[in-house]
Amino acid sequence: MSLQVRLSLLPSVRCLYDEPVQVKVAGLRSQQLVTMRGRLTDDKGVMFSSSATYMADRSGKIELDRDPSLGGSYVGVEPMGLFWSMKPDTLHTKLTKTNLLNPQTVTLSVHDKDDDRMLAEVTNERFLIGDGVKRVPIKEGNIRGVLFMPPGGGPFPAVLDLSSSRSENRACLLANKGFVVLSITLYQNNFAKVKEMHLDYFEEAIDFLKHSKVGSKRIGVISRSIGGAIALSIAAFVPGVEAVVCINGCNANVAFPLYYKKHLILSPLSFEFKMLFPTESGAVIATHVLDNPLAEENNDTLIPIEQAKGHFLFVASEDDLTWDSKAYIDQMVERLKRHAKDNFESVSYPGAGHLLQPPYEPHCRSCASYITTKPVMWGGEARAHAAAEVHLWKKIQEFFRTHLSCETAQ
Incomplete structure (x- = not known):
């Protein structure tokens, strides 16, 4: 994992289940091609995953609400594309989330396009039940x-x-x-x-x-x-x-x-x-x-x-x-x-x-x-x-x- 590359979620890595997050990457080379991936495991143990190819701008940054995916699970500018485009590893499966008290954890990662080396990773905790409910x-x-x-x-x-x-x-x-x-x-x-x-x-x-x-x-x-x-x-x-x-x-x-x-x-x-x-x-x-x-x-x-x-x-x-x-x-x-x-x-x-x-x-x-x-x-x-x-x-x-x-x- 690269010490220079930073993958961040704004406003926080923790949010409510129905809230979007801003996904940003910094510290890449100018116009570097990377693969971004999303994955989660539901309450039945089924794995869901997605991937998309992005190119960094001249300052080595990627912002999913600004930059288009060039291929993969979706194309175009989709700020939450890594989330909704995930597919299960088991055919004919719907995500199961029955434990309201535990957040759904979604892991996002950035990989070098050439050698698939992981450059950065972050976990998003998505809560169903809000404070005080x-x-x-x-x-x-x-x-x-x-x-x-x-x-x-x-x-x-x-x-x-x-x-x-x-x-x-x-x-x-x-x-x-x-x-x-x-x-x-x-x-x-x-x-x-x-x-x-x-x-x-x-x-x-x-x-x-x-x-x-x-x-x-x-x-x-x-x-x-x-x-x-x-x-x-x-x-x-x-x-x-x-x-x-x-x-x-x-x-x-x-x-x-x-x-x-x-x-x-x-x-x-x-x-x-x-x-x-x-x-x-x-x-x-x-x-x-x-x-x-x-x-x-x-x-x-x-x-x-x-x-x-x-x-x-x-x-x-x-x-x-x-x-x-x-x-x-x-x-x-x-x-x-x-x-x-x-x-x-x-x-x-x-x-x-x-x-x-x-x-x-x-x-x-x-x-x-x-x-x-x-x-x-x-x-x-x-x-x-x-x-x-x-x-x-x-x-x-x-x-x-x-x-x-x-x-x-x-």
Whole structure:
């Protein structure tokens, strides 16, 4: 390792999980070619890595927010490219980060282009849970989840975060931004054992949130995919929901009959597994796996979102290979306009795939899914997908702050 070459991260080697860092190199020869590498190991022991070629300027410096990558995992000026372009050493793998208390460590290094000698190295510690944020497991009534509370006495805007499998990352990161967030999973049991869904469970969670240092009796809901459809149904049928973020959701109830107060309110739109398209990698493309929600025989599956009193943020990825998210969002917008409603915003992202996450995680194109025994292609071109995640994460926070504002929030 060279004593002259310096690799630095600004403003600090420690940051929150969703924050960018400035990557700078100094002490190189004028116009020296180097390879920069990123690597991490997730909570399941899977290694992710990336690399890019850079040329130093005349003063021997490289700044990733100024200088373009000349080749490797990405090209062009990408300040966080070494992070989002990392790929796993195991096929069909998504990064797993389940331990919120330990940071995700990302090691960055600079190597001589000619002999691959390491010239400098630095470790970035990326924390999910911010200073003063409390994580409280909840077992109250039927609710099984985790509550995240920002530091201070509140009151705070409150959000119900629904996930298909146990994942607290998004909820925790929202709590860092000043929201009380209750994270619960959609399915109490294994997906294959679920026979029906009940909105009463989510209503109980919303009622719980109303008494958790919040500044309003109006609650936000966020979810993706099948959970997005559940979030829409909550807004349509359950009182007290003011803001819903539906990410790559469907405009119809999906997979299971939906009940509320012991009455069937929506039949399920069925999966047509014969429409799964195999790829050479072994993963399947599921874009057309759902029946057409606008077909006459599926009228009883459509979610009556025009009944909702609150506001919607519809989000669609245009390279979603799981189902036709853009078409579903367009149909929802058309439905609301037909009912003379203007309580919505919509945003779509060309080149983005189904799994829109908080920013700077390695992009996942395919991994296992609870829907089918085969791994699923989620879609997305890494660079466009990463840019979409940065934009959407800010958009989500602005949307919730606008519609869940607390006059006395800290």
